[in-house]
Amino acid sequence: MSSHVKEHHGHEHQPLGGRVLTLPFLICAALVAIAGVILFQRYTQGLAAASNLNDGYPWGIWVAIDVVIGSAFGCAGYVIALLCYILNRGEYHPLVRPAVLASLFGYGLAGLAVLVDLGRYWNFYHMMLPWYAQPNSVMLEVGLCVATYTLVLVVEFAPAFLERFGIEGLRAKLNKVLWVFIALGVLLPTMHQSSLGTMMVIVGHKLSPLWQSQMLPVFFLLTAILMGFAIVVWESVMASLNFRRPMETPVLSKLSDLMLVVASLFVVLRFVDLIVRGQIGQIFGGPQSGWFIAEMVLMISGLALLIPKANRNRSRALFLAASLLLAAGILYRLNVYLIGFTPSVGPWHYFPSVKEIMVTVGVFALEIALYLLFVKKLPVMHAVHPEHG
């Protein structure tokens, strides 16, 4: 396997081209339409008409999956920008644009999902008005950070647009100040991804001691980085398979070293944290211990797969490891926000309704449809030499 990705000055990135109205695109569009119908009910009849949300579980999958997990999916741009521009690793360059695009949709749609969940959505702009601000609120910090970061992603992605439509003058100007946005694009996710963990510290005794800890912000930052890497691998392999492009295995294999380090750190810290808090016994017995074990099995098998060095150069093993680590990150976040949570008073139950699930599916379908549209029409993917096809 040799270098597929050539530095190709002038035409570094190319639109993939091809038909837009493919079967996957149409399926996604249909799913988005279904979600639209359900949202009509939600906005005309209230949250109960579309969801099983209740006062014991005021936050369901629209927060836990669409926002908390969805924004971690959007960390691809964060980790690649960190590697490429902060740690100055030029070899990750081909991954930048697709990663930033994936992040843009991940975050943009997390923001959209917030509007689906907010009970008094017409007041949402109060979050941006200083005279309403409540500076002790972790949610305010998360909200402002996420909103700003989405704008930063738009700017980071703008060169692809400007290039496509030949607006070179503006593009050159933007390139001069892009470093400011790149720096913000690394700072903001570091802040709000860890704060997503801090958000659950205040629920105290309602979150099982398997997850409740002052270390929540650290664990959320680690899973954000890990899931960011895993999504880059995932998306690269999927793009190679679906668009018949050569695998980017050599670059990805370097990412896998980093995934291995971050995942090991997560596992070690999780156990040390449980020991220090005197809760290690909770792993055995206790109603939610199975979920903790599942989380750990996924994480450890994902990282174990990456320990033999040969595996890090095999696209199949890489893909499998990335999938396992991604699943571990998803489950960790779901455990903290939903599964490990028990309301303090009353016999409350929550399992997402079919309608609720269809809205979440619709949000992710919209993300995929837009991604397909953009990579076909805009210079997102790195140009590939035809002789390697």
Place this chain on the structure above:
Amino acid sequence: MSKNMMSKNKTSVSRRGFLRNAVKGSAAAAAAACTTVVAAPPEANALVRPPKPLPPDAVGLLYDSTLCIGCKACVTACKEVNHMPPDVGPAQQGWNAGGGDQPIYDSPVELSARTLNVIKAYSHGTGATKDAAENGFAFIKRQCLHCADPSCVSVCPVSAMTKDAKTGIVNHDPSACIGCRYCVLSCPFGVPKYDYNDAFGEIKKCQLCKQQLAKNELPGCADVCPTGATLFGRTEDLKAEAKRRTALKVGEYAHFPRGDIAGKVGGPRSGHEKLVEAAYQTHIYGEKELGGTQCLAVSAVPFDKLNLPTNVPENGYPTLSEGIQHTLYAGMIAPATVFAGLAYLAHRNTKNHTDE
């Protein structure tokens, strides 16, 4: 680029050894970090902020479960003075549908967006004896406790939940609220509720009848309580009364006031003498729980049986979450420093990558 890729053929043994050492090293560092963050005593832990004290003139309610006869007059009065619609519990829905939308009979079983105050019953075994944990029954009143250090106020991003500096009453302003329901999620006592059946739902909770107090009238529940089981007053006075009651012995005659313990709000009213029939628990609920609350409860039955959280710390959870937040973002110095470093590196490195 291809040079980078070929440099991988060094011995993997040393790499693995390196990883193993890295993991060992990080484990030690992690242990140290966790110990300082999680296990340090609150006063030594930088990630914990000091608890908030009660305002000296904080007001609240004292609920005495042994005096409560379960008449639910307070539930009705609360609905009246706060103009709340009737609410029908699931078990009553079959016969209590009423004509059209309105049920005939108000029968809430839990706090909700339609019910700010509810009396719940505990029963065990034969349920024969009042205020006995074994084969007995007891009542509990549920409403907002008006915490000294309220989670709901700490989490609200838009200042819709606020704590009055003088009275300590925790108010809610629906015109500011964005309906995120973080207050619902965070309240350690499960108090604020949202109306999920309304396209324009609001958050609802007891606001200690601030509109009544403004007219120098008692909160609805304390006003109508026939036995003095619900008493209004300054929290300090209520706490003293709660201490007096928990020290009473079975078989003693004692005086029990009604309405406002100081007799000022809503005019004085007569109390009564009564024989103490069941031994009080020494625990005064709300004295220490989660930084203390302005509304207190005493009972003869342990509070965990009455479905109140009892295994909770003495400092409110905002001391932990705001502690993390304030340490990391104090004066925005840390983020600004990190930004400066990142900006420097990004500036330098984007210049190297000529084309982008």
